[in-house]
Amino acid sequence: MRAFSYERVSAPAQAASRAAEVPGAKFIAGGTNLLDLMKLEIETPVHLIDVSGTGLDSISDTREGGLRIGALVSNTDLAANERVRREYGVLTRALMAGASGQLRNKATTAGNLLQRTRCPYFYDTAMPCNKRAPGTGCAALGQGAFSRQLGIIGTSDACIATHPSDMAVALRVLDAEVETVTPAGASRTIPLDEFYRLPGDTPEIETALMPGEFITAVKLPPPVGGRQAYYKVRDRASYAFALVSVALVRQSDGSGRVALGGVAPQPWRRAQADAALPDGANAVMSRLLDGASPTEENAFKIQLAERTLAGMLAEG
Amino acid sequence: MSPPIRFEMRRRTFLVGTASAVVAANIPWRANAQPTSLAGPERSTFTLVVNGEPRELAVDNRTTLLDALREHLQLTGTKKGCDHGQCGACTVNVNGERINSCLSLAVMHQGDEVTTIEGLGTPQQLDPMQQAFFDHDGFQCGYCTPGQICSAKAVLEEIRDNVPSHVTQDLTARIEATDEEIRERMSGNICRCGAYANILEAIHQAAGEPT
């Protein structure tokens, strides 16, 4: 790990202005992703801004009848919140399908959104990776590369990594918004469907956040009701990242919403696929995954996604 | 007949870069993102309350809570397995919650109450969870055991507090300490010796004891 200086800030605007002032600075919240990457020198901040004292650790009702989740609320506290488990069940389910009890106690809402990919070549600093070292190439697309876990849609010739968060898939299906403060002290709201950028030629730029911009909260609109479920397919029954995951909200008339995890650089949802829900899993997936470009190793994800949704729909 | 989902296989690219070429390509990029001087000191002085006792530390900012406990406070009961949050050997309790001490910076725990395996019981008077692991042979080599025990105690508290898990069927009902619930909640603690069956028995025994 590279040496770094450390400071603790007490207010969100202070966090943002310090991040813009100090070159090479990064925020640290739970630390469960950043510290992991710092140990491997994939992330090399020279200054850490500890944001855990900024007081953003509560969940409150919004005037519109939704929920405002502070950026520092832990994954455990969010999943266990009474309103979340009753009215936004898909979120509790997605959170509890991720990581382990120990990690969820430390992982924060903002940190979870900004966790980086689990592409094995991103982690291996001896290998080319356009996301870690722009311009070096993408090892995952090399001959004989291991791409089983990687993305099948929304990817590019520069990068086929997925975004690994389970929570973000549920937030996407719930139409969440990300609330931030900029280094200049202005606040802005970014809908989650505009939050994650597709890789294109610049896979190192992952979100719509500007340098130094600090997340203060995630906002949920009023509950949409329906039956809510999250199904995660992985190589072992617990404590593993998704191969494919499906977040589903289904109303009694058969209409609803679907988002996929484990297939793309962002939680994957399309309006025309939602609209096809009454017609079944194949109708949904032929719209949601239309134009996919898998590798030979991960083409199985197409059928896996369809079958996963079919199974969920069969359960009612 | 359902229509097939249209897709096209992505072509492999020919990688010109070898590992050493990549390292070279890496350097200018790293140099850009990497100012040479730090914005402040690289060491910090702070206090942790470990097993009820305030302990002052003056350490490099890079020190994890795990290394602070083991290397600086000589509390070697907490183990280092993977150092990356993947095994649970380093599990300790901080302010009432279990965490992986390898993925947390010591400097971020100023004033926090840390409980390690050394703070649970003594050889003369074991904590009920320690006694239960002993009674049921909940270990073989013992390396994962401190983490298992610290985690298991927290699992029972989480069930008592009605925190849901991945296997909880009804999110609004009272949660019971079933086999399935305990197994899922303990999945962050890996045991290379495979003592899982006995660990499960031990946790059931401890769950039956008054706290």
Ligand SMILES: Cc1cc2nc3c(=O)[nH]c(=O)nc-3n(C[C@H](O)[C@H](O)[C@H](O)COP(=O)(O)OP(=O)(O)OC[C@H]3O[C@@H](n4cnc5c(N)ncnc54)[C@H](O)[C@@H]3O)c2cc1C
């Ligand atoms: C072994 C293991 C298994 C895991 N399994 C899963 C899994 O199955 N599913 C899953 O979804 N996740 C999984 N995770 C990832 C885990 O969910 C993340 O590590 C965690 O959510 C990150 O949150 P944090 O608060 O610790 O973030 P940190 O590590 O503190 O920060 C992550 C990033 O967010 C930035 N950041 C933090 N807060 C803010 C803010 N308020 N504003 C702007 N930027 C901010 C930081 O600068 C950093 O770049 C796993 C992790 C591990 C180690």
Ligand code: SF4
């Ligand atoms: S898929 Fe993306 S993250 Fe993985 S090696 Fe290629 S560029 Fe890097």
Ligand code: FES
């Ligand atoms: S040493 Fe911390 S989880 Fe393995």
Ligand code: FES
């Ligand atoms: S007892 Fe040996 S690793 Fe668990």
